[in-house]
Amino acid sequence: MATTYFSKRNLQFLLHEVFKAEELTKYEYFSAHDRETFNLVLDSATYIADTLMHPYLKDVDKNQPELTNGQVTVHPKIKEYLKAMGDAGLIGAGFSFEHGGQQLPEMLSSCVGFILMAANNGMMYTGLTSGAAHLITSFGSPELNELYVPNLLAGTWQGTMALTEPQAGSSLSDVTTSATPLPDSQPGMAAYQIKGQKVFISAGDHDATENIIHLMLARIDGAPKGTKGISLFIVPKYRPDEQGRFVDNDVISTGVYHKMGQKGVPAMHLTMGSNDNTIGYLVGEPHQGLPYMFQMMNEARIGVGMTATGIATAAYYAALEYARERPQSRRLNNKNQLDAPQTPIINHPDVRRMLLFQKAVTEGSLSLLLEAARLYDISEVAEGEEKENAFLLLDLLMPVAKSYPSEMGVQSVSQSLQTFGGYGYTEDFPVEQLYRDIRITPIYEGTTGIQAQDLLGRKMTMKGGKAPQLLFAEMSKLIAEASTFDELKPYADQLGAELKRVQEVMMSLLPHAQEGNIERYLSDATLFLELFGIVVVAWQWLKQAVVAKQTLVTRNPQGDDLIFYEGKIHTMKFYFHYEVPKTLGLAVRLKDTEVLTIVSEKELAL
Template sequence: MAYKAPVRDLTFILNDVLDIDRYANHPGFADVSSDLVGQILEEGAKFAEEVIAPLNRIGDLEGCKWDDGKVTGPTGWKEGYQQMVAAGWPALSALPEHGGQGMPSVVAMAFGTMTAAASPAFSMYPGLTAGAYWGLNANGSDELKAKYLPKMATGEWGGTMNLTEPQCGTDLGLIRTKAVPNDDGSYNITGQKIWISSGEHDFTDNIIHLVLARIEGAPAGIKGISLFVVPKVFVNDDGSLGERNVGAACGGLEHKMGIHGNATCVMDYDNARGWLVGTENKGMAAMFVMMNEARLGTGLQGLSIGTAAYQAAVEFARERLQGRSLTGPKSPELPADSIMVHPDVRRMLLEARAFVEGGQAFTLWTALQADLQHSDDEAEAQKASDYMGLVTPVLKAYLTDKGFHVASLGMQVHGGSGYTEHFPASQYLRDARITMIYEGANGIQALDLVGRKLPSKGGRAIMSWFADIDAFVSENDGDTPIKPFITGLADVKKKLQDGTMWLMQNGMANPDNAGAASTDYLHIFGLTALAYMWAQMARAAQARIDAGDTDPFYVTKLQTGRYFVERILPDAEAHLVKMKTGAEVLMDMPAEAF
């Protein structure tokens, strides 16, 4: 199966739905036109299809190899990565002062959907570097930024984020890695970090680790955590590479269910020299810049794996001959019809497609909010910032849940063939599973949504979200062909509002109620977000049809959206009923009875 980048879908969202040309006067958009973005995506698609995608299977079969602290990537991966750097792709959205191209986040996210689908494990190497780049840019001193960011911006050097330790994951207040100050302003970092993606490899000459540690004498818990930059190789004042930072070493690789091509490392720090990033004991605030970047990237990854899995399932369904149509043979000249004639196969494919295409719109809409945070219009910037905080846990959790679901549907369409390694369905399923866990497990995302994001600033973000949807419904609620989309959006928004009020009334009285309801609430939110996206896509597609455009792309878009409205959106009612049962049925059973 050959992956095909969905350039047409992405340009439709960018041009017809989001209308990016109208942001020409916004920071970062001055030199960005829809024509230029189209050219970027066409070239990006070629790179994803021709360079990255062929490496995906190799990475799954070979994995990475560890030998006395050194890690070698799968065959061809180093060369593929260096081709990416030479072509300038890692620098797409990096700042011009660091050698980047300064493209808006929405353009970089569109490109990222293609690379993550072509090979999720490969795309993690530049993805982790980008997260470290933005984290250091937001919090580092001018000296640190000048030393490290230009080579990180281009991808010539890699980057990582080091949070998790053997005894703690989500609860980072338990970390034990310590930092001892030296007379020259540096620190000696000692401790062990685990599950460090891209922690060691042979693709770049240097890897810049951003490491959470506790300075001796710092307060207990997260209030005493600081962030440090710990390079694999020291950088001289003139920018050249110096000696190896011998105290920072890869102690081994994890043997994982999927994403075999990415080096998931145990990192051992034994008096490794590092430098403080930002302010002492403010490391968590600094790390959240990277974590939010990573959470959006993980949501994109889950969606993108689903995209590739859907494409593989469609290809298989068209070619697989089995049985006859329930309404009579559709290919009488053949011994059997293709399984595309069977309603249940079409159910699985349409469900996958509806999630994938709705998720693409949600991803790019969110990336646009990241750009609008820098608007010169204070109100617009505030709203965009509010939305980024509100929807990040939804995008991460909902799209990874559904990305795995789509990969599972893809395997089911393949039947027994999908359970073998002769077809790609198995790899997609295995690769997708981690996205629901790392960068904050999806249950944690749901708790973050109901516990932190909803009440933030007195609920300003969710109230604004409701108001925007109401305005859209009011504007488009006429007797038009897209009426079902508008009615569906209005209905699911009411359910989300109902769920929000229930949480306000019952979550404060008993926090377990909020915890018990959180995942179902997040799924109602995800359904509402996709309903909003599908309504906007339906309006744009119908406008094209009304203008006389006969391209079948727009009819197909509306047909896919109808499936979402009629067969997926009703799930919101079940989630609402479940969340309103509260915590009693979950918490009454004593632990020993499980």
């Protein structure tokens, strides 16, 4: 197993040099912190990752959850991990002091998630708990907060998001789980009888915690049809009775899915109300379940992006270590010198290309996600125009921040596996597992197709296109800054040309939307998301290169630091020369008038 699974140096560079995380402490909410406390949090997460997670990567994968006699058992290390995370205050790190948290920025919480998922994404439990608890603190009554949040943040209870149903999939307007009001509810605990089924519920049942708390979407009797009639409920595995004891709540684990990857996390099929004895507690107002969920979705999508980036980063460092150690053949110009020793494969141009691709994808993704997390923080704590602009930019970038790391992360891990050759396909090295693990991330929290429709269908045009205008203004500022360095000016010019290309594509597509032909407008939305993502990550790479170049010019770094900063500029150049040109073909297709995917009267065989 690779000894390195992420770069502390790169994380520090992005957090402190590129995004200047400590500047967030000027806001009152984050004022208790400084650079030192930020680094202590990262050290704490790294210790847990090093001791309780990474050593058990393969073991957790091989000993997957099993459902026996209604009880799900998981790897015993998971219980230790959850306790350690709770004791360290990392599950609730971003929560307010009032709710038992540390009031840390999302930037730091995201970095913690990145470290943990790079170490062992088969222990993907605490992010789910944090998300569930955040819904309660945001919309729940004081009584619900008091009963559920402390145990969730302590890691003694597990939280889940229970949205998906067998017949509905991603179409939440078709949710049928029912909620019937019950008389004599306690104050702040409006009780409903719940009946229905949920599927693919990650960490939906297991023996590593004392209780499982589902944040569940259901439809109150008589509610309006569609998404406007969906409400949000707390549905615990064990509920409190009138004496305060916890009793079975008739939430039955009907089945556990055996998955391609992420095998350490049970994905459950749950049945509620088989004995007409499942009780749920309304969170917030009736019929507001979907808006509540969507308010939390930005956090969740940053989390998925970080999971993908963590997995791909671990695979990259495994491939890098192997390429440095594995001798094979001679360099191409010395092919006939058979008496010369073999050279490490890292010296072969095609292997370097694969490694540079992985570095470009993983470090570009991490930069984008920290940009999104910073905007999230500002949108939460700033005021007025600064708050509004941060939220608009975040909203626009979110489909890319979720989809680019996951889609390109799959390709990156594939190249990691390829670097190993035949060995990569075996269980002797971790990349075959990581390849299986990462494949779910383009599906989690809205598939790539859903993200694409969100980007092109809503985000590019909302408020008269104000969000892309803000983004292009940010990019233009960076282009001007980069143009002051002779080495970076060609890349600044190239990014400027890419902005124009995006605008040209939009101008060719918008008439379809204006005519009301939404199906035609969105038919190639996924290709638009891909094009837009390439350009957004190019922006992130140029941003990193500017900081690296400024440091080289002003500080004259030596040794490993010199190699690090020069490596940043070299990887930026690779991204612009190898990845950015892909926008040419995407733009040609997006502007093409030939339609081949929309169902017509003359149905063609597929």
